[in-house]
Amino acid sequence: MNSRVTMGLAGLLLVGAVFFGYWGLVLSRQPVPPPPAQPTAPSVVEQTTSSAEDQTRQPVVVLVRDVPPFMPLTAADLALEKLRTAPAGSLSAISQAVGRTPWRQLNAGTWLNQQSFDSGGALARMIHSDERALAVAVDEVIGAAGQLSPGDYVDVLLFLRQDTSNPQQSAQIAVPAMRVLAVGEQLGLTNDGQPASPTLSSDDKLKQDQRRVAARTVVLAVPEQLLSRLMLATQVGVLRLAVRSSEEQRLAHYWAGNADASDHLDVANGNLFQFTQLALGSAPRSPVAHGGAPRSAVEVIRGNQVTQQTP
Template sequence: MFNLTRILAALLVLAALVLGGYAWVLSRKPDPAAQAAATRSAPQPPQHTVVVAARPIAAGQPIQPEDLRTVQLGINPVGAFKDTQGIVGQTPTLPLGVDTPVLAQHLAAGLATLIEPGERALAVKMDEVSSVGNRVRPGDYVDVFFALKRDNGEIDRSQARMLLSRKRVLAYGPGSLDGPAPPNGKAASSAAAAPRTEQARTAVLAIRVEEVNAVLLAEAHGRLSLTLRNPSDAAVPTADLYPSWPTVLQPALARGPKDAAATPVAEPQGADRALGGLAMESLAQGAQALRGAAGARRLPAAPLAHRAGAAAPPPSGPSVEVIRSGQVDTVRLP
């Protein structure tokens, strides 16, 4: 009897230990209902509307509406956009993959975005006299004149002409249409001090690409001057009154059927004319003198290689000597 009692007592102790362990295990498991309530009551991370690329976007191509879509992200990248209105039509400077956030630093900015198709931004040297007493400001419209002067006393062949008409000033000295840039190169704040235009030495003009050669030659061999004009004055010289300057490189001949004579191609324009180049002789004499009264013959502005046994004809006629930095260039005049 005593042994049976001891066995029952041991079994009861063992059962108590098992039940105690089970209770401890149950106490370690979270209550699903309590866990769900805690999840509902916990603050959720904020979601941000961000514009991303809906498909691969190539660099240098304007962004189209179908290239973009908006998503909800838990982060808000610096420079991100909330809607597509401020992005469509802009040009990315690097390729963007699918679902890549489109950021402000990915888009082209600065003066390049203010230049019209077919235009180029070109800086020219200026001083107080040639820039209307430093009264030129970014956004103004100016006419560009140049002068060639004889230095040997024969001033009758000196000349001054309008080179460009109604050209927009993109920047003047430290002032620019896209805002003055601080020395560290970061974007300037709206509270930046006004640029000190009295120290300006350059002006950046927006000009057609075919006009760049003429400006470079005129600046290298003469003197450029800006004349300020009223922005509402839209008058410009008649384009067809004077023939265009002949290019240094002559266009190729368009060949028709085998027995047909070769005919010149159309007059080069835009970038083709810029590639053709301009000789100082053409700039000084003018297209009318080089082409002749009829304007039908194209004279090469640069001498071609002489054929075997042929001697180059000696130059004749009046000329203008352009002296710059100790170098003397002689330009023949009609």
Template sequence: MVNIAKIAVGTLLAIALALGVYGWMLAKAPKSADPQAQIAAGEGQPASTINVVVAAKALVAGQALKAEDLQMAGLTARPDGAYDDVPAAVGSVPAVDIPQGAPILKGQLVTGLALKVPEGERAVAVKVDESVGAGNRIRPGDFVDVFFVLRRDGNEIDQSQARLLLSRKRVLAYGAASVDALTSQQDKADGKQQANSPESARTAVLSVPVAEVSRLALGGSNGSLLLALRNPADTSEPDMEKFSPLPGVLAVSLPKGAVANTPLEGADAAQAGVAMSSLAGATGVNRSNLGARPAAPMNAGTAKPAAPRVRTASSDSSLAVEFVRGANSQTVRY
């Protein structure tokens, strides 16, 4: 037994000696030449760079980015929302000023419904409910006709009327659903009716040419609007050349040689505005007696309210009195 114990002790001592020699040899070995290991050990090697899109010059908020406004630059770390190539960022609109050399980040750019509004048009919200919004069957991307109803009002409107106000306008949003952020498929799959779902919508956002925004605002504030859903393939619209243009509220200063009856368009028409009397029709109720007469142009710079006039006309059995106030008239028979 004593011999066996001596043999075991000797074996363990030999193993310990061998391990000690091996450790001494590792300590004396040259350090690794692997560059990745050197970088990990922080021995002064430069870190690898990542190419991202940066501003080639100072960029102003609200102006679309062009290719010459951008360039590629190497950064030691990739910022969140950075672009990998210039074409992907071209056409985006910064929401804030971006200094030269700063990376272009998606969080700095304009997003949302504004990017879905075509040039020359404006996004306008109108109040809706189940009856106004075609039974809440309207969805973002649909096209609608806007009708309006004006109720009788002795001050402005001689007779109640209903007619087409705007034709074939695109719906950008209905309730919380919009063309840029539709209701999530998960919510639909769960069968959950959200508080802001189309069934409980209170507003619809329409894309309207800027020249027609005044009509929509005036018609909606003084009457009732009705959205008529239409097939998107139906592109028919009224021939506006058959109707006289509505006179503007503001006076127009015409340059020398300009044609006086040239209709205003776009932002100029919106600036001129439209009056409620013109939108409702400037002639009176009894057109059969008076004959159709065109609306008198409204010129805020020179026009003055006309004094009330009374004209009488006799017939075989009654007396007709016509009251004329400005462009409006009304005939009363006694």
């Protein structure tokens, strides 16, 4: 073979050897990917902090799903959550609730206490033993332009028109200081200070406020001794509800729990027109003698008319 050809082949082989050697050196210098990080165990400080927080939290029994009334609770309906502040009177062990029967619908997320198993609906848990809940029909005028809210106090005004059975029109406060329990579907607080209605979302609350403005019924807490008076007032004339100021802190004990409650009743009775005036019309006053002393009068009833005649 020609020596020149041999030398050319040798040169090509040398160049190839140098190229592949350089390529192998480059590949060998690429960084090796680090091994995946292993999860580190929590530090002693984190474990101590978590343990301390867990000891300060208090267990509370809550419902994990909706429970219908009159159905005994099972362990599957309940869960134990630890809260920083436990609600007053809440149950702290699942065994305290298993087998007990609620008397009303309980929603998921509700924390349980003794009142969760007491009988009676929302209104029954909003009034005291000497009160009665009475619904009154209202419109935009009667109901203070739709601005009434549960918890307000109102005076019930009565207007009697002049007609054949009522010769003299009159206006009076039929029943003062009545507590508003509900306006339409919106309820206030129960006697233990808890909302009578379940907590609503922002959208549902907005819809409820809109329905409250257009409500056609208002439920009042009426003292038992004034129940018949308010019932009579709703039938014989036109009612108005006058809202009282929230600054009157005495309203919460106006009719009950206060020694002055009987005095308030006497004042209300004194300000009210006579029953004959309220039911049948105004009776004329008895005439006065020339000497200034009133003469005794005899009440004469003719049908639905009541008159006073002096013998």
